[in-house]
Amino acid sequence: MTRADNSAFLAQANARRHDAALAAARHAIEQLQREGTAINYTTVAHSAGVSRTWLYRQDQIRDLISQLRRQHAPAAAVASQRASTDSLRQRLDTARTELTRLRAENRSLRDQIARQLGLQRTQSASDGPPDHDDSDPSPQPPQRHVHAAKMPSDQA
Numbered sequence: 001m002t003r004a005d006n007s008a009f010l011a012q013a014n015a016r017r018h019d020a021a022l023a024a025a026r027h028a029i030e031q032l033q034r035e036g037t038a039i040n041y042t043t044v045a046h047s048a049g050v051s052r053t054w055l056y057r058q059d060q061i062r063d064l065i066s067q068l069r070r071q072h073a074p075a076a077a078v079a080s081q082r083a084s085t086d087s088l089r090q091r092l093d094t095a096r097t098e099l100t101r102l103r104a105e106n107r108s109l110r111d112q113i114a115r116q117l118g119l120q121r122t123q124s125a126s127d128g129p130p131d132h133d134d135s136d137p138s139p140q141p142p143q144r145h146v147h148a149a150k151m152p153s154d155q156a
Contacts (some may be wrong), residue, residue: 024048025061029068039068 028047029048032039043067055061101146 021050021054022058022061025050025055025058026064029061029064033068039065039072041065088153 025028025044026046028044029039032043032047037043038134041055045055048055054064
């Protein structure tokens with residue numbers, strides 16, 4: 001028993017699905033334009049429910065997106081999104097104030113460390129030399145005791 005050739009139906013279904021995706025992409029682009037949303041592959045793909053890869057493969061859609069992106073290239077940034085001169089000046093003043101505070105804090109901490117080290121040195125100098133400490137990692141050379149040896153001239 002042989003199977004019927006359904007490839008024509010599959011090709012028709014594929015063509016309908018392709019046409020529907022193209023229509024969805026065009027509709028998404030029109031919708032994004034009406035909303036004033038940035039038109040790029042990501043926004044079109046998300047809005048149309050297709051993949052970005054598929055959009056890149058469609059010459060008509062790719063050309064349309066590229067054309068719209070060139071027409072609506074961002075002129076730096078929208079004026080409402082730019083930081084004003086006063087805002088930038090305020091940020092700079094805040095940063096300078098913080099820098100001054102941190103420098104003073106560093107100076108104070110250095111002074112505290114210097115005083116603490118001075119106290120430690122004073123205490124170690126007044127305590128005298130430390131006794132033998134087994135925890136001292138520097139080994140001391142063994143001491144040699146010299147015994148009175150008899151000299152040959154003393155043997156007579």
